[in-house]
Amino acid sequence: MTGEAPESRAGAAREPGPVRARERNRWGEGGRLRTEILVAAGQMLGELGAVEGLTLRGVARRVGIAPASIYAHFSDKSELIGALLEFEAHRLLDLVGRAGQAVDASDPVGRLRAKLRAFCGYALNNRGFTRVLLGLRMSEESSHINLSHTVIDELRASLEDCERAGIRLRLPAERAALVLITSAPGRVMLSYVIDDSDADIARFVDELVSLLIAS
Template sequence: MTETASRARNRRGEGGRLREEIVAAAVELLAETGDERALTLRSIARRAGIAAPSIYPHFPDQPAIMLAVVGTAFAELTEILRAAAAEADSPRARLEAICRTYLAYAQSHPERYRTMFGGLWVPTLESGSVTEEDLAALGKECMGLVAAALAECAAAGVSASTDPAADAVALWLGLHGLAHQRAVTRAFPWPPGIEDRVITALGGLD
């Protein structure tokens, strides 16, 4: 929907649907432009087929919409990682599946991944629409999946980790660094098996 007049009015009690449509419109714009700066209240409203003031009952400002966009992306990534883990048949296979799926997500959704980790959108607390609790919650479930898989590997004796919670953060930092550098340094001659090296070393795998 690109014209304000083309969108039918929600029936009473369907305000939640409009909120979802606003977020979906913002996600579409991000995917098309690859630029967080393109996500203005006016452009998002135009894509959703509504007048800009119709956004305010659902989001007080643009940062609140961006927080919802990022939250939606993390929820999507969490489900993808959970599905990958469910298909694995051993602790080590589960950890490796989670890590490889994470890297694949970053490669297939570069603009979304960049936004998730503070690309041009740098969340601030000044407006009051984004809180420290909001920011702390982002990615918490994803990290929990990594930590749980690493703890399972340690319990099974296939990882040398003695502090899975802390080592999961180190492993994520390695994955994130590789994902980021792949995106910004396309001509770098990556050695064969670089993913294996990162996962094996930082996961403390035998």
């Protein structure tokens, strides 16, 4: 990804989302502004459906700050997208991790199901954003986190916990994690066009996990 070019009036008019007045941060609250910028960027990315339409000026407009203020945190769009990936990856990891920890450690299959349900819930609540970021490829030299890899690592760890508990899997843990991460988003995407409930998604998760466990 490259830095953004100066925008025309027509381009600026196409930017989604409202402009809002923003109360100035008190001294020492620059971290809060950075978070607001990342949240706004994620919202706009979901509305746009593609990275190409996102601009720093557009994000600044959404947050309600001058363009110079956003450039103090991110030098270009590539840096903003990288920071957004890391921000969402940590948010998703926290969500999935807490879901797993809510289930007793003596039930590793239950923990795996809870984590996968949490991931599906995240995808359902961030539909446009998830469609873009799950498939977003950073350049090879980039150290930024890929959301898909983040979830794969978490699911693989849970599958390995199942094996340590004596539960036999039909596939090696790493391959089983790939099956889960490719199947679950597809089911979530299908729910965008059919009348689905959270219970339908939860049932799919349970059935999917059961298919990977050898009887």
